[in-house]
Amino acid sequence: MIFNILVKILKESWLLLLDVSPFLFLGFLFAGILHVFVGKDLIVKHLGKGNISSVIKSVLFGIPLPVCSCGVIPIAASLKRDGAKKPSVLAFLFSTPTTGIDSIFATYAFLGILFAVFRPLAALIGGLLLGGSALFIKDKGEIIETSAPKKGKKGGVLEIINYGFFYLPKEIGKWLIIGVLLGGAITAIIPSDFFMRYLSNPWISYPIMLLISIPLYVCATGSIPIAAAMIWKGLNPGAALAFLIAGPATNTVTITFVYKELGKKFAALYLFMIVIISTASGLIFDYIWRIAGDNSSILSGGGKFIPVWIKIFSSVLLLLIIFLPQIRIKSKKEKKMKFKLKVSGLQCMGCVDAIKESINKLNGVTDVVIDLKTKMVFVDGDTDYRMIVNAINKAGYEVEPN
Secondary structure: OHHHHHHHHHHHHHHHHHHHHHHHHHHHHHHHHHHHHOOHHHHHHHOOOOOHHHHHHHHHHHOOOOOOOOOHHHHHHHHHHOOOOHHHHHHHHHHHHHOOHHHHHHHHHHHHHHHHHHHHHHHHHHHHHHHHHHOOOOOOOOOOOOOOOOOOOOOOHHHHHHHHHHHHHHHHHHHHHHHHHHHHHHHHHOOOOHHHHHOOOHHHHHHHHHHHHOOOOOOOOOHHHHHHHHHHOOOOHHHHHHHHHHHHHOOHHHHHHHHHHHOHHHHHHHHHHHHHHHHHHHHHHHHHHHHOOOOHHHHOOHHHHOOHHHHHHHHHHHHHHHHHHHHHHHHHHHOOOOEEEEEEOOOOHHHHHHHHHHHHOOOOEEEEEEEOOOOEEEEEEOOOHHHHHHHHHHOOOEEOOO
């Protein structure tokens, strides 16, 4: 019995992966191009003024960037240190992880053109509303630590390939696989009328989706197969959209960062606006859905029309570039390092890169190895333990006591 259920889950998960893989590769390509031509230094340069113009720029910069709700934290911390005002940082924190060029393609693959257009539109309007609201909060005594932005490295084809097809799959790969497996499990196990029977009432479905998504770490791409599976089982599309907005926009780590770095007023506003924006976006989407006559064809994913051989090739290649790096990482764990620190809040490769970059600026550091699974940071070289702790703190993370 259990074996048959597992086989069914794997089968449904494989079918989900087949639909999304070709579009993910297109997303990875565009993500690599964006990484090369729209770097962090360019973002920092334009977000230093506390006005609506900076808020608009932060949202427009953030929407296409393929950065998850945890990976956005070190960028936001850097923006704040380099002079970006709090409203701009808040708008960037919301709009960036809510969508991205890779998740837009994946959304189209699973849920069709309407979702693929509406989701980034919600990120745009929501980011503007959040950042605009933050402009009205009086924040006396704000201390801004500024530093001249460094010039980015000249990009090229190799850098595009390295970021788009190696770094990014490694960044979101685990959460994508988890999302696909959960989506497969929902499709295989839950009865076809479950959500329609028990969660058809918006007064029930919306609060439940928000309670699940707000504290949870869910990346913009990995959340899509979960939402798609729930819709296919009868959940109203608007509640699924609320999940897709609130889930990537925040989690316990993001909430802690906003409270600590921006203050309790901005943290309260951030949570309040996420609930309002997610709910309003979902209700509007449900209204459009009803006008369209509850036509399920408009939620038909674009992945249905791709030739099977392309789907299989893309899926196998995607699994290889996600799992092969995990095998190579294991050999580094045995390396003896001078300093060993456990860091809280490590969630993704964006966290790893931010900490490495900060520590490598210290004089005397010769090597830095970070084990994401155990959240351990290993540092070698002629430096001081306290300096390493300070460097980790500057990156937006904390060292746990021994």
